Amino acid sequence: MATAAAHQAYGTTEDTADTGAYERAFDAAVAADERIEPRDWMPDAYRATLVRQMAQHAHSEIIGMQPEANWITRAPSLRRKAILMAKVQDEAGHGLYLYSAAETLGTSRDELLDKLHSGRQKYSSIFNYPTLTWADVGAIGWLVDGAAITNQVPLCRCSYGPYARAMVRICKEESFHQRQGYELLLALGRGTPEQHAMAQDAVNRWWWPSLMMFGPPDDESAHSAQSMTWKIKRHSNDELRQRFVDICVPQAESLGLTLPDPDLRWNEERGHYDFGPIDWTEFKEVLKGNGPCNEQRLTQRRRAHEEGAWVRESAAAYAARHTSRTDGASKPGETGATRA
Amino acid sequence: MTNTDWPLWEVFVRSRRGLSHTHAGSLHAPDAEFALRNARDLYTRRGEGVSIWVVPSSAITASSPDEKDPFFEPAADKPYRHPTFYEIPEGVKHL
Ligand SMILES: [Fe+2]
Ligand SMILES: [Fe+2]
Numbered sequence: 001m002a003t004a005a006a007h008q009a010y011g012t013t014e015d016t017a018d019t020g021a022y023e024r025a026f027d028a029a030v031a032a033d034e035r036i037e038p039r040d041w042m043p044d045a046y047r048a049t050l051v052r053q054m055a056q057h058a059h060s061e062i063i064g065m066q067p068e069a070n071w072i073t074r075a076p077s078l079r080r081k082a083i084l085m086a087k088v089q090d091e092a093g094h095g096l097y098l099y100s101a102a103e104t105l106g107t108s109r110d111e112l113l114d115k116l117h118s119g120r121q122k123y124s125s126i127f128n129y130p131t132l133t134w135a136d137v138g139a140i141g142w143l144v145d146g147a148a149i150t151n152q153v154p155l156c157r158c159s160y161g162p163y164a165r166a167m168v169r170i171c172k173e174e175s176f177h178q179r180q181g182y183e184l185l186l187a188l189g190r191g192t193p194e195q196h197a198m199a200q201d202a203v204n205r206w207w208w209p210s211l212m213m214f215g216p217p218d219d220e221s222a223h224s225a226q227s228m229t230w231k232i233k234r235h236s237n238d239e240l241r242q243r244f245v246d247i248c249v250p251q252a253e254s255l256g257l258t259l260p261d262p263d264l265r266w267n268e269e270r271g272h273y274d275f276g277p278i279d280w281t282e283f284k285e286v287l288k289g290n291g292p293c294n295e296q297r298l299t300q301r302r303r304a305h306e307e308g309a310w311v312r313e314s315a316a317a318y319a320a321r322h323t324s325r326t327d328g329a330s331k332p333g334e335t336g337a338t339r340a
Numbered sequence: 341m342t343n344t345d346w347p348l349w350e351v352f353v354r355s356r357r358g359l360s361h362t363h364a365g366s367l368h369a370p371d372a373e374f375a376l377r378n379a380r381d382l383y384t385r386r387g388e389g390v391s392i393w394v395v396p397s398s399a400i401t402a403s404s405p406d407e408k409d410p411f412f413e414p415a416a417d418k419p420y421r422h423p424t425f426y427e428i429p430e431g432v433k434h435l
Contacts, residue, residue, distance in 0.1 A: 039404070090385070097365060100366045100367060101365075110345065315346075319371035
């Protein structure tokens with residue numbers, strides 16, 4: 001084949017005569033830290049792993065809009081409201097970057113959304129917790145976006161080109177998210193005793209779920225080893241979790257807030273903070289669908305999709321009519337509608 | 341659940357005057373006009389661009405990766421196309 005569309009995926013293993021040579025080229029490219037691009041040959045399992053991870057990542061971005069959007073109408077000032085709207089809009093954008101990147105692997109947007117809506121693909125369990133007070137917006141920005149950044153910065157060097165490029169764009173935008181959250185908590189922490197207590201309560205509730213965002217411990221992480229070999233992942237879950245804890249402890253001190261872990265202390269020998277055990281039962285329950293907001297998040301997502309159907313349909317109808325008019329070749333039966 | 345298959349568009353953004361348009365990513369839109377608006381909202385929320393091109397993805401013709409070597413080979417054996425190929429005595433200036 002001489003030419004093909006830019007996004008057309010290369011054939012799967014079955015189509016190729018000499019898989020061995022392709023596989024060696026793929027392995028060599030990954031080993032040399034080169035990027036794999038959409039139309040390169042890649043192992044089916046590599047493609048499937050990427051689709052699963054990128055879809056889950058994209059779903060997390062758009063589901064993640066919900067807990068924060070919950071506070072847009074009740075933001076305490078116009079400044080905070082404008083910031084929060086920009087932040088939530090960014091998360092929509094992150095979802096779109098990632099869906100586009102996932103589509104380069106041969107899946108369609110509709111297919112991905114269907115899988116989210118039917119529960120066949122997951123999103124980050126962190127978004128199944130409720131945002132009870134305004135301070136939660138700050139705690140999410142600082143801790144949840146903070147944990148996301150720790151996870152995502154190494155993904156900017158992921159072996160799959162479109163994913164890595166999407167992550168570069170996302171990481172640039174995330175730093176505003178984290179800083180606005182931190183500033184929000186700082187304002188509350190320095191406010192009235194009630195405001196300080198509200199900030200502390202939010203941090204207490206979001207701390208442990210944020211640590212769970214890095215995924216199960218290394219010895220229980222099903223896909224980690226293979227993903228590391230493929231350079232989709234660059235650091236282990238526990239390594240990134242430790243990095244996040246080390247970053248957060250001094251930041252909490254500057255906020256004048258504490259982290260809800262009695263075992264948290266500096267370990268001179270390791271050069272890291274020790275921290276207490278994570279409740280993985282809770283993590284598994286939330287993942288299984290038994291978190292406080294699982295039902296609500298999916299219902300809301302499906303409803304938004306259904307209620308937006310008429311917009312998508314009318315835009316498509318307008319485009320079809322417009323195109324047929326400019327082409328000067330309207331299809332049979334369309335003329336009447338055009339004049340109506 | 342109703343889905344509407346909007347076509348895919350490739351987005352190219354000129355970040356400032358004097359530079360060429362660079363591929364920024366892709367998006368779905370029903371037509372070119374919407375594609376432009378969506379591209380503005382998606383890829384230039386922080387003033388990343390002064391001009392946007394949108395192109396239907398299906399209109400792009402790409403070279404095929406498996407013919408990479410023969411396709412680009414003609415360039416490989418022509419080192420004399422590079423300035424470093426030529427030896428110039430030391431001390432000769434502005435060359
Ligand atoms: Fe995000
Ligand atoms: Fe974010």
